[in-house]
Amino acid sequence: MNKYSRNQRVTGITKILTENPNKTINLKTFTELFNAAKSTISEDIVIVRETLSELSMGRIETVAGAAGGVKYICGVSKQEGRIFADELCKVLIQKDRVIPGNFIYMTDIMYNPEIVHKAGVILASAFSELDIDYVVTVETKGIPLAYEVAKMLGVQLVIVRRDPKVTEGSTVSINYASGSSNRIQTMSLSRKSIKKGSKCVFIDDFMKAGGTAIGIINLLKEFESELLGIGVLFDNIESGHKLVEEYISIIQFTGINNEGIAELTPSEIFEKA
Incomplete structure (x- = not known):
């Protein structure tokens, strides 16, 4: 078998851990992959742990026990999050983004892999201490962001539909009042989507009054599950x-000013950056 240098092992270990967030990987996996002793791999992991911590790029946790090992928990510094939010605000305050009805055109933002990934890491980092079973979102614009959060938390994504689909099988549907317009709307979820007693996080692209979030809370109650957190872009x-x-x-969006430009600022979560 090939022998690998420390630099090669550290690179490989870092890639495996960061591509499998919140998943415990036994040291035996690395010893067999790199044909190295357990003590050697342990020293490599110390280097990975210290480097990621120094760069505020997440952390490596040790999981004790026979089935234990190490796992990567995503993270980002408040300073880096603030820089991302500032740059995104600069993009969105362009006057041509305001469309009739004083809405902001955001479709390209929500489907931009680089932007959605960075936003997903920021939101996932905020919930990394919670014991989550699912990330929940409502179709459709919030799906890419919710997918990134689910990926970084190492859990499954569940998509709530506005209208039930035949392909979903038996579903649970509820009516809820939109917080902004007070209109009655419907959301549904397949009975096979979530196990009873699950703990969830709701991720969406935009929050106005929070009516959709209330609907999600009530829908999860039908599955005897609870919502532990809410995150929006x-x-x-x-x-x-x-x-x-x-x-x-x-x-945070505060409105459209007299010049027809959107007023946007980074959220309060970055105030102490």
Whole structure:
């Protein structure tokens, strides 16, 4: 078998761990892959742990026990998060992004892999201490962001539909009042999607008054499950009172000014950056 240098092993270990967030990987996996002693691999992991910590790129945790090993937990510094939020605000305040009805065109943002990945890491980092079973979102624009959060937390993504589909099998549907328009809307979820007693995080692209989040909370109750956290990319604080109290956002939207430009600022989570 090939023998690998320390640099090669450290590179390989880093890649494997960061591509499998929140998944425990036994040291035997590395000893067999790199044809190295357990003590050698342990020293390599110390280097990976210290480097990621120094660069605020997450952390490596040791899991004790026979089935234990090490796992990567995503992370990002508040300073890096603030830089990302500032740059995104600069993109979105372009005047041509305001469309009729005083809406901001964001479709290209929500489907930009680089932007969605960075936003996903920031939101996932905020929930990394929670014991989560699923990330939940509502079709459709929030799906890419929710997928990234689910990936970084190492859990499955569950998509709630506006209308039930035949291919979903038996579903649970509820009616809820939109917080912004107070209109009655419907959301549904396949009975096979979530196990009873699950703990979830809700991720969406935009929050206005929080009506959708309330709908998710009530829908999860039908599965005897609970919502532990809410994360959004954009928070419309212009709308005033929110139906939910606990949530995090990356960017705050305060309205369209007299010059027809969107007013956006990084969220309060970066204030101490």
